[in-house]
Amino acid sequence: MLKRTFLRRYATASLATFCLSFPLLSHAASPAMxxxxxxxxxxxxxxxxxxxxxxxxxxxxxxxxxxxxxxxxSLKPAPMSMEFKGLIPALQGKRLDVINSAMYINPTRAEQVDFVPYLKIGSRVIVAKGNPEKITGRDLSLCGKNIAVTLGGIEESQARVDNQKCLDAKKPAITVLTFPAATDSAVAVAQKRADAEFLSTPGAVALLSEKGDTFETTGPEFEADTHIGFAVRKGDNEMKTLLETGLKEMVADGSYQQLIKKWQFPASVSIF
Known part of the structure; x- marks a missing residue:
């Protein structure tokens, strides 16, 4: 009897010691939500x-x-809609698990968050139907024009780079008009408050499919290898791994490609 009691106690103690020797297993598999x-x-x-x-x-x-x-x-998606500029502060403040908002990956943002890339896209120049200002693309024909962009987005950075190119070429400056959303930029072009808008290629496809009588594109696609991704808190490797796992499963069963086709994106957007 004494021997059996000793063995039970020894087995229990050994199991506890084994579990304590791997304290991070469950945490790594299930990041805090x-x-x-x-x-x-x-x-x-x-x-x-x-x-x-x-x-x-x-x-x-x-x-x-x-x-x-x-x-x-095996999670329930819980979206929180907010202004783009508030996304990173909300993530850092632990009010979000992840940012899912077509966030362009660039060095400045990569210093603040970690990314899980899922698409690559380019951009187009959108003008009013008939191209009244005769803009030929993202080139010096933009000098002296009003360009509508999304505040804080990559389009704003692109337009400001182009403005400097105009100044360096001794040409009139670009007036960069910033708006909260791409839809607002499109309205500005339609109302002739802006001469052009910078917009993602998928966004341009969607806009022209709905408003092809109002807008058109001009010039070639530019910066076509720009990646977008989910953003997680800096150093949150558990969440990053979780998202990567889900993406791999979607690629494997074809559902990732099905979504690309559903939304009529060009096949070139795929990074898998």
């Missing part, structure tokens, strides 16, 4: 066709992607 069982993500729903509101419902490629990815991870 804002809300247990949910994947809380921030999105600025003003960037068609990635994230936007239609008939009061949040929709777009990114929304579909996160919904499908969450299902792969």
């Amino acid at each position: 804002v809300t247990k069982g949910e994947l809380t993500y921030g999105t600025a729903a003003t960037f068609m066709p990635f994230e936007f509101t239609k008939n009061g419902t949040l929709t777009g490629f990114d929304i579909d992607l996160m919904t499908a990815l969450s299902q792969k991870l």
